[in-house]
Amino acid sequence: MTDAVPPTPPPSPTPPPATPGGFDMNRPTIISLLYLSSFILGVTALIGVILAFVWKGEPHEDWEETHYQYLINTFWIGLVGTIVGIVTMIVLVGFLVLLATVALCVVRSVLSLLKAQKREPMPNPGTLFA
Numbered sequence: 001m002t003d004a005v006p007p008t009p010p011p012s013p014t015p016p017p018a019t020p021g022g023f024d025m026n027r028p029t030i031i032s033l034l035y036l037s038s039f040i041l042g043v044t045a046l047i048g049v050i051l052a053f054v055w056k057g058e059p060h061e062d063w064e065e066t067h068y069q070y071l072i073n074t075f076w077i078g079l080v081g082t083i084v085g086i087v088t089m090i091v092l093v094g095f096l097v098l099l100a101t102v103a104l105c106v107v108r109s110v111l112s113l114l115k116a117q118k119r120e121p122m123p124n125p126g127t128l129f130a
Helices: 027-041 044-056 062-091 094-117
Strands: none
Touching: 027 044, 027 062, 027 094, 044 062, 062 094
16 A cells, blocks of 8 residues: 655745846835826825825835835925925026926935835935935
């Protein structure tokens, strides 16, 4: 009489390691891309800041904490700068304020995106400028 050994189930697939040249779609990266796409689509910055607040309250890696604070600050800088720019358009200064606000938000989003790809924390998340 032969004892039949039940077949062992195949091992569950493990996620592939991040490739050195690959693009990592981590949470701060998603928020940064939403901010950058808001210059074309408009509403995605609001979605990005909501996600930042939600994901900040969930368990995450240590380096992500600084990104969430940095990106939330970026949203508020953009919102306040846009409001000030629109209000001061009457005296033609608003166009410069809007231009500076757009430039600052793009730079901050790209810096966060680059650091998130390396999984590094933002050095000074509370700072106003880059």
